[in-house]
Amino acid sequence: MSKRKIAKKKKSNRKKAKGKIVTILIIAVVVIMAVGTRFPTRNIRSARWVTENTGIANEDSTLAIENGVQVVRSSLYSDRYPVIAVQQGIPVRWIINAPPGSINGCNDRMTIPEYRINHTFRQGENIIEFMPENIGRFRFACWMNMITSTITVLAPGESIAN
Numbered sequence: 001m002s003k004r005k006i007a008k009k010k011k012s013n014r015k016k017a018k019g020k021i022v023t024i025l026i027i028a029v030v031v032i033m034a035v036g037t038r039f040p041t042r043n044i045r046s047a048r049w050v051t052e053n054t055g056i057a058n059e060d061s062t063l064a065i066e067n068g069v070q071v072v073r074s075s076l077y078s079d080r081y082p083v084i085a086v087q088q089g090i091p092v093r094w095i096i097n098a099p100p101g102s103i104n105g106c107n108d109r110m111t112i113p114e115y116r117i118n119h120t121f122r123q124g125e126n127i128i129e130f131m132p133e134n135i136g137r138f139r140f141a142c143w144m145n146m147i148t149s150t151i152t153v154l155a156p157g158e159s160i161a162n
Ligand SMILES: [Cu+2]
Pocket: 105, 106, 107, 142, 143, 144, 145, 146, 147
């Protein structure tokens, strides 16, 4: 093949690759839009639901504002993580008490992607601190993704902390 032909072929290959990338991008945008229109509303609805039924948010935990910090107190169970709700814009100190025998090979490490937290439990009080900046419901899980739970961040008007 001549140099010119090779150059031409390269060009057409590049064009094909570009076409593929564009197709993938279009598909990605459509998928994101389809998913995006569903989940945010569901998150907001569930947040309201928690607000109206404060008992749900406090089923396993207590929440109190102390010196400008939301202090959430929960217990660690062998087979589940607490479901909590907090208010947006106020720093959170989440104190999880791990009683003797509650930690096992599954629940011992907890990952909260939204706050880039990786916590390894030890017996007694475990303190997890984060700033809830975004409203919504954020999933977290054990390191093996078997135990999952959520942190719901409520808008200021939806306070459950009064
Ligand atoms: Cu696990």
